[in-house]
Amino acid sequence: MSPASNAKPFNPVLSGLPTTIFETMSRLAREHRAVNLGQGFPDDPGAEDIRAKAAEALIHGWNQYPPMMGLPETRVAVAAHYHHHQKLDLDPDNEVMITSGATEAIAGALFALIAPGDEVVLFEPLYDAYLPLVLRAGGVPKFVKLAPPEWRFNEASLAAAFSDRTKLVLFNNPLNPAGTVCPPEDLALLARFCIRHDVIAVCDEVWEHVTFDNAGHMPLMALEGMRERTVKIGSAGKIFSLTGWKVGFVMAAPALMKVLAKAHQFLTFTTPPNLQVAVGFGLGKPDAFFEAMRRDFQQARDYLANGLSGLGFSVLNSRGTYFLNIDIAPLGEDDDVAFCQRLVTQTGVAAIPVSAFYAGDPVRHIVRLCFAKRRETLDMALERLAKLKR
Numbered sequence: 001m002s003p004a005s006n007a008k009p010f011n012p013v014l015s016g017l018p019t020t021i022f023e024t025m026s027r028l029a030r031e032h033r034a035v036n037l038g039q040g041f042p043d044d045p046g047a048e049d050i051r052a053k054a055a056e057a058l059i060h061g062w063n064q065y066p067p068m069m070g071l072p073e074t075r076v077a078v079a080a081h082y083h084h085h086q087k088l089d090l091d092p093d094n095e096v097m098i099t100s101g102a103t104e105a106i107a108g109a110l111f112a113l114i115a116p117g118d119e120v121v122l123f124e125p126l127y128d129a130y131l132p133l134v135l136r137a138g139g140v141p142k143f144v145k146l147a148p149p150e151w152r153f154n155e156a157s158l159a160a161a162f163s164d165r166t167k168l169v170l171f172n173n174p175l176n177p178a179g180t181v182c183p184p185e186d187l188a189l190l191a192r193f194c195i196r197h198d199v200i201a202v203c204d205e206v207w208e209h210v211t212f213d214n215a216g217h218m219p220l221m222a223l224e225g226m227r228e229r230t231v232k233i234g235s236a237g238k239i240f241s242l243t244g245w246k247v248g249f250v251m252a253a254p255a256l257m258k259v260l261a262k263a264h265q266f267l268t269f270t271t272p273p274n275l276q277v278a279v280g281f282g283l284g285k286p287d288a289f290f291e292a293m294r295r296d297f298q299q300a301r302d303y304l305a306n307g308l309s310g311l312g313f314s315v316l317n318s319r320g321t322y323f324l325n326i327d328i329a330p331l332g333e334d335d336d337v338a339f340c341q342r343l344v345t346q347t348g349v350a351a352i353p354v355s356a357f358y359a360g361d362p363v364r365h366i367v368r369l370c371f372a373k374r375r376e377t378l379d380m381a382l383e384r385l386a387k388l389k390r
């Protein structure tokens with residue numbers, strides 16, 4: 001048999017992509033035994049009772065296909081959770097769907113809603129999955145560029161990106177990697193543009209519970225005129241610090257949900273039932289559970305930020321996510337990729353170059369570090385960073 005020649009091109013969007021920066025950095029961290037402050041995941045095991053629920057449901061529960069939209073009890077728990085925490089009124093039967101992670105939810109929303117040639121507004125820095133998924137769906141990206149240290153948009157930057165050809169805006173708040181929470185007046189401005197141009201907002205709000213300094217979270221969906229045109233996406237992995245679980249939820253008005261379900265049915269169709277049971281249980285936890293999570297991460301943020309400042313690094317504010325950023329320009333560095341490469345191979349600390357979150361003409365002097373770690377882990381990273389030749 002002759003070997004496959006593969007002379008015909010594969011899909012150009014996907015075949016041309018590099019491996020994601022998170023995977024690349026985690027691999028380098030393993031190879032060089034570096035402290036991994038790159039890919040964002042906590043190094044605590046997560047709440048034991050939630051994990052026990054998953055274990056119990058795996059052994060004693062139903063392990064065949066759950067309903068395509070998610071277990072009814074989990075959808076009820078999602079609706080109740082958002083009613084309690086964000087005052088949203090969602091109908092669990094028609095406005096909630098469980099997905100295999102927020103990434104599936106984002107991919108499904110883009111595939112279901114974008115018709116080839118539609119313009120899609122994206123904010124840079126953008127999470128690395130966004131652009132390939134938009135392009136694979138046939139969307140035409142229009143970028144709004146955000147710059148440190150404030151990472152804010154304004155009337156002029158939105159006006160340059162939105163038009164009557166805009167179908168959809170993909171909006172991440174709190175924003176990874178910036179660690180910012182969108183101020184209410186900016187949210188209101190974005191809502192005005194969505195309404196003016198008849199645009200659907202796909203809101204990646206996976207960090208909604210991971211906010212600090214009493215920043216809170218306001219879902220774009222709650223703003224006047226947005227309820228019928230917003231797809232809100234959440235993540236159990238982020239809410240419960242169990243990032244490997246890959247359980248996400250999508251909330252949208254019934255007309256949107258009908259088409260989102262069409263994408264989900266052929267992407268994954270469903271999500272492991274035991275994890276859905278455990279997530280449903282966790283979503284009903286008392287406020288103190290979520291407050292303790294925020295308090296712990298805020299303390300870790302402060303610990304790393306103070307340690308870094310003490311070593312002379314210029315640390316940017318972080319009000320949400322697992323991340324803080326440092327500005328390497330004052331160190332005389334203008335290439336974040338080369339800096340992170342040296343950091344992981346020579347210093348023994350893995351970080352993420354923020355230029356990876358830009359499509360073109362990137363900001364190259366910002367480096368992202370994950371603080372969602374135990375003290376020992378942060379101490380080891382700080383010890384190594386203290387030896388960085390500067």
Ligand code: GLN
Pocket residue numbers: 020022023038039040041176
């Ligand atoms: N969300 C994680 C981060 O920003 C990465 C997830 C992944 O590796 N796919 O670090």
